[in-house]
Structure formats: C-alpha cells, structure tokens
Amino acid sequence: MIDPRCPAVEVDLDAIRRNTRVFCERVNTPVLAVVKANGYGHGLIATAHAAVDGGASYLGVVDAEEGAMLRAAGFRQPIIVWILSSGMSWLSVFAAELELAVSSLAQLALIVNAAADERRGRRAKPVRVYVKIDSGLGRNGAAERDWPQMFDVIASAERRGLIELAGIMSHFAGAGAETDAAQLAAFDRALECATAAGLSPRVNHIAATRAALQLPEARHELVRLGVGMHGMSAFDDGEDPMMPLEPAMRITAPVYEHPDGSCVIELGTVDGLHEVSAGSITLADDHGHEWQVDEVGEVHTHLTRLGEMPKDCTARPRVVVLDPDRGEANADAWARAASTINYEITTRFAPSMPRHYLPEAPACHEDAHPWPPLEDPDEPVFAPRRRVQIDLKRAEERLREIARRARRRPDDEMARYVDVSAGAYGHGAHKLLPLIRRADLQPIVRTLKDAIAHEQHDGEQLEIVPIAPESTRAVYGFDPKDPCSSLMRLTSELTHVKRVAKGQGVSYGCVWTASEDTTLGLVPLGYADAIPRAAFGRAQLRVAGQLAPIVGRIAMDQVVVDLGTIDVWPGARVSVFGPGHDETSLAEWARWCGLSMATVTSTFGPRIERSWIGRRA
Numbered sequence: 001m002i003d004p005r006c007p008a009v010e011v012d013l014d015a016i017r018r019n020t021r022v023f024c025e026r027v028n029t030p031v032l033a034v035v036k037a038n039g040y041g042h043g044l045i046a047t048a049h050a051a052v053d054g055g056a057s058y059l060g061v062v063d064a065e066e067g068a069m070l071r072a073a074g075f076r077q078p079i080i081v082w083i084l085s086s087g088m089s090w091l092s093v094f095a096a097e098l099e100l101a102v103s104s105l106a107q108l109a110l111i112v113n114a115a116a117d118e119r120r121g122r123r124a125k126p127v128r129v130y131v132k133i134d135s136g137l138g139r140n141g142a143a144e145r146d147w148p149q150m151f152d153v154i155a156s157a158e159r160r161g162l163i164e165l166a167g168i169m170s171h172f173a174g175a176g177a178e179t180d181a182a183q184l185a186a187f188d189r190a191l192e193c194a195t196a197a198g199l200s201p202r203v204n205h206i207a208a209t210r211a212a213l214q215l216p217e218a219r220h221e222l223v224r225l226g227v228g229m230h231g232m233s234a235f236d237d238g239e240d241p242m243m244p245l246e247p248a249m250r251i252t253a254p255v256y257e258h259p260d261g262s263c264v265i266e267l268g269t270v271d272g273l274h275e276v277s278a279g280s281i282t283l284a285d286d287h288g289h290e291w292q293v294d295e296v297g298e299v300h301t302h303l304t305r306l307g308e309m310p311k312d313c314t315a316r317p318r319v320v321v322l323d324p325d326r327g328e329a330n331a332d333a334w335a336r337a338a339s340t341i342n343y344e345i346t347t348r349f350a351p352s353m354p355r356h357y358l359p360e361a362p363a364c365h366e367d368a369h370p371w372p373p374l375e376d377p378d379e380p381v382f383a384p385r386r387r388v389q390i391d392l393k394r395a396e397e398r399l400r401e402i403a404r405r406a407r408r409r410p411d412d413e414m415a416r417y418v419d420v421s422a423g424a425y426g427h428g429a430h431k432l433l434p435l436i437r438r439a440d441l442q443p444i445v446r447t448l449k450d451a452i453a454h455e456q457h458d459g460e461q462l463e464i465v466p467i468a469p470e471s472t473r474a475v476y477g478f479d480p481k482d483p484c485s486s487l488m489r490l491t492s493e494l495t496h497v498k499r500v501a502k503g504q505g506v507s508y509g510c511v512w513t514a515s516e517d518t519t520l521g522l523v524p525l526g527y528a529d530a531i532p533r534a535a536f537g538r539a540q541l542r543v544a545g546q547l548a549p550i551v552g553r554i555a556m557d558q559v560v561v562d563l564g565t566i567d568v569w570p571g572a573r574v575s576v577f578g579p580g581h582d583e584t585s586l587a588e589w590a591r592w593c594g595l596s597m598a599t600v601t602s603t604f605g606p607r608i609e610r611s612w613i614g615r616r617a
Helices: 013-027 036-040 044-053 064-072 090-095 105-115 144-159 177-196 209-214 331-338 342-347 392-407 421-425 429-438 448-458 470-476 586-593 597-602
Strands: 008-012 031-034 058-061 079-081 099-102 127-132 163-169 223-225 249-254 263-265 282-285 290-296 301-306 318-322 355-358 387-391 417-419 442-445 488-493 496-500 518-523 540-543 546-551 559-562 573-577 609-613
Touching (some): 008 013, 013 031, 013 044, 013 209, 031 044, 058 064, 064 090, 090 105, 105 144, 163 177, 331 342, 387 392, 392 429, 392 470, 392 609, 417 470, 421 597, 429 442, 429 448, 442 448, 540 559, 573 586, 586 597
Parallel strands (some): 031 058, 058 079, 079 099, 099 127, 387 609
Antiparallel strands (some): 263 301, 282 318, 290 301, 387 488, 496 518, 540 546, 540 573, 546 559
C-alpha cells in the first residue's frame, strides 16, 4: 500500500506485457527479454514475469547473480548471461543452468576446465555457451583474430560432452548505417567460421530493440528487447519509435512547504533524480494544476505552482514526477532536460524505494524453492566484484571528535546533530545509529519520508531538520569546512582485456576511437551501478595503482578504460575512489561525475555489494 505521506514508484506490469506482445508481433522472431539492472529499475522478478506473459521466450541478464535470482523465483526459460568474472564459482553457475556468453579464449578455458570437474558427475549436462564476438562495439567481445581458435576449442569440448555451442551473439554500436552494415558482415563471417570448425550455432542474435525493428536482416534466430519493453524509445529523440509504446513507470510525491517558504517534494539527487535547469520540467498534480521544477537539490526538489490554487482546494496536492501519460514530464522529457537518455532516468532512480505493481506482481518463491543447488563448499560467487567498503572504526573516531567539539559549544544545538537521511547517505543507517548514540550525539533526518522509514525499521522517531547544515554530515566527509577523507572505498575488477588497433571505436556511437594501438579493459560498472553517463570524458579509474581514462560512452552495466601500457589481466583490481593517498578521493570522483559527494554515495545500484569493516557490527 502506498503511504500518502511519501513518494511512490508505481510500475504498470500490463504496460510491459503489452509492449512485449506488440514487439513480438512486429519482429515475428523469438524474443529475449533483457531484465538486467533490476529490470531497468522497474524490478527484476516482476518485469521478467510480465515479459514472459507478453511472449518472451528467453531472458537476458548481465551477471550470473541476476540469473540465479530468476531461477530462485521459479523461471525455467533459457537465461543468457554476458559478463563473466574469472573468479566465479563455476559449479554453482552451471547448476543454475545458465547459458554463458564467452568473450575470450581465457574465459572459454576456465569454463571448459570447470565443465570437466569430476564433481559434476558423469550425467552432467553440457554447459551451453554463446560466443560473444566484437563486431565493432569495442567492448566485451572476442576479437576476430581469436575466432578460429575459439571455435576449435569449442568443437573439441563438444566432442567430449563438456559444452555445447548454443549460438553467436554481438551488439550494434549504433554509429550509423555504414557501421551497421560492417557489423552485420562481421557477424556473418563469425557464423561461417563456426561452420568451418564443424559447429552448428542455432540461436544467433545481434539485434536489440532498435535494430530488430529497423533492420529485418539482423533478426536471425533471436532478438533482444530491453528499453522498448519498458515503454521507452530506443531511437534518438524525435525519431519514430516504430511501435506504440506505453511507459510503465510512474513516480508521484506529495507537496510540502519548506521552512524557507517554498514548495518542495521529498525527492532529490540522492534518490536518483537528475539536476535540471529551472523551468525545463513541468509537473501536474492530482487536482490538474501545474508546477514548475525550479531546483533539484539533494533531498528536496523545489517547485513553483503555475496559476492560482482554487480556494476550495484543501487537500495536499500530489505531483506526478515521472508521468507516463504526459510528454512534459515523462522519461524522455527528463532525459532531454538532463542531457542524458531515458533509461538512465529510470535505472538510476531510488533503488532502495519499493516498487508498487499494478496489477499486483506474482509472488516470488525464493524461500520455498532455493536455487541453484550449491556445489561449492564456500559461499558461491556469481557476479564480478562490485564492492563498497565502509570503515566503521574511522566513523566511530570521527563521531567522538564531533562529540568533543559539541561539548565545547553547549549553546549550539546543531553541533550534536548527525544527519542520517538516505540511509546515512548510503553508509548504512542501521550500522551508524548505534555509534552515534554511543557518542552521545543526536541522529536527525531532513525529510518526513526518512523519518517514517526509520520509525518503521527501528521503531524510533527521529527529529526532522529540513535545513540541517553541512556540518551535520561531517562524519561522511561532506562538510567543506571540515574536510576529511571518505569512509567509503569503491572497487571492482577487470573482466576483459584485449589489444586493439588504431582507429578502433568504443561503445555506443563510437564517439571515442583509439589514436594508436592500445590495450582496453572492461570494468563491470555502469550508470545502473555507480558511474553516471556524465562522467565520460572526465573520469579515470585506477588499475594496478595507475590511472586509466574511461573511453567510450558509459553503458548501463560497463565501462571501458584505456590501459595503454599498464600490464594487467582479467581479475585485476580496479579502484574507483577511496580514502587512501594512492586512491582517487571521493571529492575528486564527485567532481568528475558532476554530482555532490552525498549523491555519489547514496545512489549505488543494487548490484553493488556493501560491507562494513573496522569493528564488529
């Protein structure tokens, strides 16, 4: 049930069903529903159910953890996974019967060796694999020079009954008709190469929503449906989407009066809203009145009502922040105003905020039917490393120092306040609250929705201080008058490394091309996780302690870095930011992203694993 006092995210599952059904009819080809990144922010399990109801016969995800979650929820459709880590628990991945897209000889060797493990038993099914080729996108695909050897290895493993080549897959770069034609030609060469090795790839796919609609010759045996399934256009702004679309996400929020006299909603950049210029977005409320967005702050968005409010209107207005029915405030409008794309809007929005499904989503049976049966003695690893560590020992030391300063200023009530809004800005309010109380400080929040969340979770009512100063966030390192290092460290790993020639384009649009022969690395972090699209052209990651620039547009699940002469291999540690002298600071990372530090730490996606170090929780 939606609490009328709080913002709400509603997802129309019938819209997803209808979008899927229309797409299936248009392409007349079996459809793989892409439900990665928590279903583009709409919810992994519920979205997958709706897509299957709409006619999808395959499901696609980025990593095996998402695939295992679908298996746990009872899905038995083929599930394809296309980012693999060298450190995965292969036996558990195989037990989930996931179909794996292989991007290199090294990945293939790991899978073949694991498939031969005697612990699988003599009756184990062959592991179904796809060869993901790089036909021109420049990311995680096998280079053409490696195709013959990869297909020979697969043919040998097939004869041993270890693996089975399900098909070949690739991805368009969306860089124009000439590039599309070149990629289709490369895809045909890969099919010929597989056939020459004695293989029979039966389920081949290169086309996602846009290409499947625009290029019938690219459909092959399977097409992928992602953004269009959620009712957003995969085409450039102003282009014909080539199918009717019903946006599935609707976000609403009540309007409150701010202490400064302005009208606000309790949503901001820490919830994933993008900053936009004043007047670029107009919202409507449930009474039919319009409101202009003036400023998107960290926890509040300031509004101005357009026109006079009728005298007989006494109910609190509720505005539609993301409106599927009005072009002035839909995902496309927000994307235009924020200079981004429509699905970054939905994917980055408040992953911690529950989704309300209309009609009600089918029940998830994870508890009743645990899956997969685990074959590893330790906790299995299904996903690449995407990890945030939060240092509680350092937090406790800072809180003690804040308490000492507060005792020297007994007349300054604010000196004892510690702001724990937005889940302590991603640091984990449930972990910090005991430390705050132990230091004899007072936790506060800036919004009613945060106060309600704490009361429901902890049974404690926290004071609401909407204009709490930056000093109340000093423990996190957010106070410019008291600068200190971050409590957080964000790390990942390289999942793919390959040598490319001068002129190689990278990622969508190929807006970056290699100026010389170089080495590229793939990092499994994108705007659905921790790196907004705005960081392209500015941000760098540290690989083996050395800075490597992000090249090519940032995608939902991955970025590419130019490694140059850095000598590394898949599995190597990647540092995004951290408190160490040899790490990029949180403040610098936030500047590269064009965000506040609080926004960076509050908007990590659900695939980011959090851990707390320094003391026992």
